[in-house]
Amino acid sequence: MADILVYSEKQAAALELVFKGKELGTALGMGLSAAAFGPAVADSAGAFGAHGADRLFVSEDPALEGLSVDVVAEALAQVAREAGATMVLIASTRRGKELAPRLAQKLGAGCVTDVSSLVLTDGSLVASRYAFGGNTVARENLTTELKVFAVMPKTFEIDGPVAGAGAVVQAALTLQPSAAKMVSRRPKEGDAVNLDAAERILGVGRGFAKRDDVGLGEELAAVLGAELACTKGLSDFGWLPEDRVIGLSGAKTKPDFYLAVGVSGQIQHTVGISSAKLIAAINTDKDAPIFQLADYGIVGDLYEVLPALVEKLKAL
Ligand SMILES: Cc1cc2nc3c(=O)[nH]c(=O)nc-3n(C[C@H](O)[C@H](O)[C@H](O)COP(=O)(O)OP(=O)(O)OC[C@H]3O[C@@H](n4cnc5c(N)ncnc54)[C@H](O)[C@@H]3O)c2cc1C
Numbered sequence: 001m002a003d004i005l006v007y008s009e010k011q012a013a014a015l016e017l018v019f020k021g022k023e024l025g026t027a028l029g030m031g032l033s034a035a036a037f038g039p040a041v042a043d044s045a046g047a048f049g050a051h052g053a054d055r056l057f058v059s060e061d062p063a064l065e066g067l068s069v070d071v072v073a074e075a076l077a078q079v080a081r082e083a084g085a086t087m088v089l090i091a092s093t094r095r096g097k098e099l100a101p102r103l104a105q106k107l108g109a110g111c112v113t114d115v116s117s118l119v120l121t122d123g124s125l126v127a128s129r130y131a132f133g134g135n136t137v138a139r140e141n142l143t144t145e146l147k148v149f150a151v152m153p154k155t156f157e158i159d160g161p162v163a164g165a166g167a168v169v170q171a172a173l174t175l176q177p178s179a180a181k182m183v184s185r186r187p188k189e190g191d192a193v194n195l196d197a198a199e200r201i202l203g204v205g206r207g208f209a210k211r212d213d214v215g216l217g218e219e220l221a222a223v224l225g226a227e228l229a230c231t232k233g234l235s236d237f238g239w240l241p242e243d244r245v246i247g248l249s250g251a252k253t254k255p256d257f258y259l260a261v262g263v264s265g266q267i268q269h270t271v272g273i274s275s276a277k278l279i280a281a282i283n284t285d286k287d288a289p290i291f292q293l294a295d296y297g298i299v300g301d302l303y304e305v306l307p308a309l310v311e312k313l314k315a316l
Contacts (some may be wrong), residue, residue: 001029001030001031001084001086001237002030002031002085002086003022003025003030003031003032003033003054003055003083003084003085003086003090004024004025004030004031004032004033004085004086004089005033005034005035005076005079005080005083005087005088005089006018006021006032006033006034006053006088006090007034007035007036007072007076007088007089007090007099008090008091008096008153008193009067009072009091009092009093009095009159010091010093010152010153011036011044011047011171011192012249013093013096013153014048014091015047015048015151015158016033016034016091016154016155016158017089017090017091017151017156018032018034018048018052018053018139018164019051019052019156019158019159019162020089020113020118020151021034021052021053021089022052022053022162022164023162024044024051024052024087024118024120024125025052025089025119027204027316028060028120028123030086030087031054031055032052032054032055032123032164032315033053033054033055033056033057033079033083034048034053034055034056034057035056035058035075035076035079035171036048036056036057036058037058037059037060037064037067037072037075037082038060038064038065038067039060039062040060040170041056041058041060041084042056042168042246042264044056045058045166045168046166047211048164048166049164049166049167050161050162050163050164050166050230051158051161051162051164052108052162052163052164053142053164053165054165054166054167055166055167055168055169055291056166056167056190057079057082057083057084057167057169057170057171058169058170058171059171059173061075061127061173061175062178063092063117063175063177063178063197064175066129066178067095068096068180069095069099069102070102070178070179070180071175071176071177071178072099073099073106073107074086074175074176075086075171075173075175076103077103077106077107077201078171078173078174078175079147079170079171079173079296080103080146080195082169082172084170085146086105086145086146086147087102087125087146087147087149088103088109088146088147088148088149089149089151090103090148090149090150090151091150091151091152091153091220092113092114092115092150092151092152093153094151095178096113096150097114097150099150099247100113100148100149100150101113101148102246102292103148104148104177106145107146107148107316108144108146108150109142109144109146109147109227110142110143110144110147110148111127111128111141111142111144111147111148111149111150112127112140112142112148112149112150113150113152114126114129114130114150114152114295115128115129115149115150115152115155116129116130116137116151116152116155116271117147117155117157118151120306123196124142125138125140125142125147125149126139126141127140127141127149128140128171129265130248130271133248133256133268133269134247134248134266134267134268137225140308141191146157146247148163150197153196153252154196154252154253154254154275165229174307175189177316180237181244182276188190188241188243191279192225192243193227193228193229193243193244193268195227195229195244195246195250195251195253195256196251196252196253198226198227198253198255199228199245199255199256199257200224200225200226200255200256200257200258200259201219201226201227201228201229201255201257201259201263201273201276202217202226202227202228202229202258202259202261203229203230203231203246203255203258203259203260203263203269203273204217204228204230204234204235204261204262204263205230205234205239205261205263205269206234206237206262206263206264206285207260207261207262207284207302208234208239208261208262209261211237211239213303214234214239214240214305216303216306217261218267219304219306219310220259220261220306220309220310220313221311223313223314224257224259224313226259228240229244229245229251229264230243230244230245230299231245231247231254231264231269232247232249232250232268232269233262235250241254246269246272246273247268247269247270247271247272247273248267248268248271248272249268250272251272252271252274252275253272253273253275253276254276255273255276255277255278257276257277257278257279258273258276258278258279258280259279259280259281259282260273260279260280260281260282260283260290260294261281261282261283261302261306262282262283262302263281263283263288263290264283264288264289264290265281265288265289265290265291265292265293266289268287269309270293271292273293276291277295278295279293279294279295280294280295280296280297280298280307281293281296281297281298282293282297282298282300282302282306283297283299284299284300284301284302285296285299286299286308299306
């Protein structure tokens with residue numbers, strides 16, 4: 001029986017794909033394997049099994065230290081052959097986007113990255129991805145025997161337990177160390193942010209006239225207990241770092257509440273907030289596209305609305 005193989009360097013993303021992989025495997029009559037590399041990964045077998053994986057291929061090969069993409073691609077190619085996998089699901093993280101085509105090249109497989117939905121239609125999988133800068137959705141079907149899909153994190157909901165055997169298999173790998181050498185490692189400047197997991201997000205856009213004014217957004221975010229995020233438009237000015245960008249080139253979020261301030265609502269931004277439970281927007285332009293998506297809106301000048309909101313909320 002052919003297998004579906006799942007991998008991500010981020011366990012939460014891997015488990016989401018395992019859950020979806022189980023559903024697809026059941027429908028297609030395929031088994032489900034996952035791979036995890038590095039020290040103590042075998043301890044995760046229970047979690048992978050509880051999400052539907054039949055087998056978890058593990059390795060602590062020293063060449064995998066640092067999870068260099070070239071070595072991981074080779075390791076996954078070998079695991080895919082060992083597992084008899086004809087389909088590989090990878091999380092389309094920054095690393096995953098680089099990993100998927102490298103792996104596909106090694107396997108002679110077709111590859112789609114940035115997948116935003118994967119639907120079984122007439123026995124074959126149709127992958128959707130945003131195209132033309134996010135202005136349209138392309139539906140793509142791989143006709144190769146081996147297939148690699150890199151799926152954007154948070155595309156699938158984990159909905160209840162589905163047991164798999166979760167058997168641990170020590171992968172038989174023959175790896176060379178990466179040709180790229182790690183010279184030094186230092187933490188990113190600025191605060192670390194995890195927009196993927198944030199429950200409340202305040203997104204700021206080019207409606208702010210200068211960098212210092214973003215402080216108004218930061219103040220409201222602090223009162224709301226929200227993470228501060230931004231549009232690419234704002235980050236391109238260098239006012240906030242890239243890891244705070246939401247959208248096609250940034251984070252895909254799923255907060256309970258998203259407040260857009262001075263954000264026009266272009267599709268390249270809104271693809272990253274479309275799963276928010278509640279969206280509110282503040283914008284001077286009543287025809288701004290963000291209002292078509294928003295549950296609540298204030299047509300007004302952020303320089304007047306934000307201080308008033310902060311005052312009201314602090315008084316509560
Ligand atoms: C391939 C590609 C990928 C992209 N990826 C991303 C991405 O991942 N994320 C992303 O965000 N963008 C992305 N973009 C850019 C995107 O197309 C938009 O240009 C960007 O999102 C616009 O940012 P903005 O809303 O801050 O600015 P604008 O579109 O300039 O909007 C500013 C808004 O502020 C309002 N405003 C002005 N003054 C005030 C005020 N005083 N009070 C209240 N409101 C005010 C205006 O009415 C306007 O609606 C991408 C573009 C391309 C081509």
